[in-house]
Amino acid sequence: MHRINLLSQRLANQIAAGEVVERPASVVKELLENSLDSGATRLDIDVEQGGVKLIRVRDNGSGIQKDDLALALSRHATSKITELADLESIGSLGFRGEALASISSVSRLSLQSLAAAASDGLAWQVQVEGQDMEAAVTPVSHPEGTTVEVRDLFFNTPARRKFLRTEKTEFGRIEETVKRLALSRFDVQFTLNHNKRSVHQLQAARSDFEKQRRVGLVCGPAFVENSVFVDMERAGLRLWGWVSLPTFSRSQADLQYFYVNGRIIRDKLVAHAIKQAYRDVLFHGRHPAYVLYLELSSAAVDVNVHPTKHEVRFRDSRLVHDFLFSALHKALAEVRPEDHIAASADAAEAPANQLQPGTSDDFYQMESQKPLTLSESGSVHQLSDYSRGAERGQYYQPSAQPRPQLDSLAKLYEADEEIPPLGYAIAQLHGIYILAQNKDGLIVVDMHAA
Numbered sequence: 001m002h003r004i005n006l007l008s009q010r011l012a013n014q015i016a017a018g019e020v021v022e023r024p025a026s027v028v029k030e031l032l033e034n035s036l037d038s039g040a041t042r043l044d045i046d047v048e049q050g051g052v053k054l055i056r057v058r059d060n061g062s063g064i065q066k067d068d069l070a071l072a073l074s075r076h077a078t079s080k081i082t083e084l085a086d087l088e089s090i091g092s093l094g095f096r097g098e099a100l101a102s103i104s105s106v107s108r109l110s111l112q113s114l115a116a117a118a119s120d121g122l123a124w125q126v127q128v129e130g131q132d133m134e135a136a137v138t139p140v141s142h143p144e145g146t147t148v149e150v151r152d153l154f155f156n157t158p159a160r161r162k163f164l165r166t167e168k169t170e171f172g173r174i175e176e177t178v179k180r181l182a183l184s185r186f187d188v189q190f191t192l193n194h195n196k197r198s199v200h201q202l203q204a205a206r207s208d209f210e211k212q213r214r215v216g217l218v219c220g221p222a223f224v225e226n227s228v229f230v231d232m233e234r235a236g237l238r239l240w241g242w243v244s245l246p247t248f249s250r251s252q253a254d255l256q257y258f259y260v261n262g263r264i265i266r267d268k269l270v271a272h273a274i275k276q277a278y279r280d281v282l283f284h285g286r287h288p289a290y291v292l293y294l295e296l297s298s299a300a301v302d303v304n305v306h307p308t309k310h311e312v313r314f315r316d317s318r319l320v321h322d323f324l325f326s327a328l329h330k331a332l333a334e335v336r337p338e339d340h341i342a343a344s345a346d347a348a349e350a351p352a353n354q355l356q357p358g359t360s361d362d363f364y365q366m367e368s369q370k371p372l373t374l375s376e377s378g379s380v381h382q383l384s385d386y387s388r389g390a391e392r393g394q395y396y397q398p399s400a401q402p403r404p405q406l407d408s409l410a411k412l413y414e415a416d417e418e419i420p421p422l423g424y425a426i427a428q429l430h431g432i433y434i435l436a437q438n439k440d441g442l443i444v445v446d447m448h449a450a
């Protein structure tokens with residue numbers, strides 16, 4: 001056994017980088033989050049060769065003061081929290097003080113900034129290369145805000161580089177990252193260029209119409225056409241956003257954006273609540289599409305669960321689950337055929353980014369969207385309301401009763417696999433009968449009697 005050594009700072013950063021910087025898209029995420037935290041209203045992203053050669057993010061935020069520039073690249077250096085208590089209610093996207101240190105340990109990084117607070121109006125730059133060099137601060141010309149350039153990602157960690165996929169795949173992930181953030185901040189303008197070609201230009205969206213237009217540009221117009229807008233509030237929780245109609249189900253869970261206090265998250269509890277809400281109206285194996293925002297007190301949710309901050313922990317997870325489930329279940333139960341123009345199955349299946357532009361603004365007609373109110377009665381559909389969708393064989397008859405609430409969260413995940421008494425629809429016959437499969441075998445359901 002060797003003796004114990006303290007790792008050099010550089011090696012420690014490279015090890016830590018493994019957690020935060022998995023691929024070019026993770027760099028983009030961290031840089032954009034920093035820009036958003038700095039109060040920027042405009043973000044310009046330039047990418048070359050899928051981000052491996054260059055990722056440049058320019059913002060018009062508050063900037064970094066000269067004396068803080070080198071510090072910004074050090075591990076555990078952050079302006080966002082100062083004490084443990086701050087972790088209890090985090091309002092910023094970053095707080096760990098390690099993203100720039102990690103990125104700079106596996107790339108050639110330069111940081112240029114003019115701080116709003118700089119009384120002399122001078123901008124400064126620091127450059128580091130795999131943290132081999134001492135960060136030297138030199139004067140530079142730069143407007144108020146910050147530009148971070150990350151070149152030659154993983155140039156000094158060849159093993160990591162080998163895990164990268166094709167340029168197209170890596171850029172696709174970057175684009176997805178930008179989309180996620182663009183949906184989290186309608187008030188911010190985003191531009192994205194790849195190999196000097198413009199890929200996205202999203203103007204700041206203020207009115208409801210403009211917001212919906214952005215959702216259409218990011219998720220595809222067919223999603224907006226085939227979704228309803230929801231906005232509900234209960235017990236200090238607010239849920240708003242767009243949820244797809246049962247007719248717009250997808251074979252993959254690829255059009256699902258869920259934000260908690262502006263941060264995109266992936267959460268089992270959330271996914272389960274939404275799945276349950278759609279259970280009666282979607283074929284087994286189909287996935288709903290949604291862009292949803294949950295807002296609650298920052299003290300009611302812990303974001304310090306994982307280095308990538310993709311996971312959260314709710315203090316009262318039962319409350320959150322029940323709220324999401326009942327809000328969406330009722331919203332779906334209120335859907336009337338006139339709330340939407342049925343999508344063609346092809347449109348529902350096309351990748352979101354193939355559904356974009358080339359469309360006129362009229363495509364995002366506000367008329368096709370009606371806010372749904374959360375009525376306590378939970379109204380029941382007339383089957384005829386569903387006949388159009390049913391003819392298309394896309395969804396199953398919704399249950400008249402809201403699903404019973406789950407007894408405990410422990411049961412939650414097991415319940416997921418429970419098969420409903422009438423099973424899952426697998427086909428529709430003559431527009432009248434549904435052929436379903438449950439745990440005992442095949443059953444035929446007369447839709448008018450069910």
Ligand SMILES: Nc1ncnc2c1ncn2[C@@H]1O[C@H](COP(=O)(O)OP(=O)(O)OP(=O)(O)O)[C@@H](O)[C@H]1O
Pocket residue numbers: 030034035038059061062063064072073077078079080093094095096097098099100101146
């Ligand atoms: N674009 C920017 N504009 C202004 N300040 C920035 C910008 N990017 C980074 N900073 C400053 O540099 C510090 C370090 O950034 P870094 O991303 O490493 O850590 P963090 O954002 O505080 O936490 P996390 O590791 O969770 O992202 C930030 O706290 C912030 O003060």
Ligand SMILES: [Mg+2]
Pocket residue numbers: 030033034094095099100
């Ligand atoms: Mg950060």
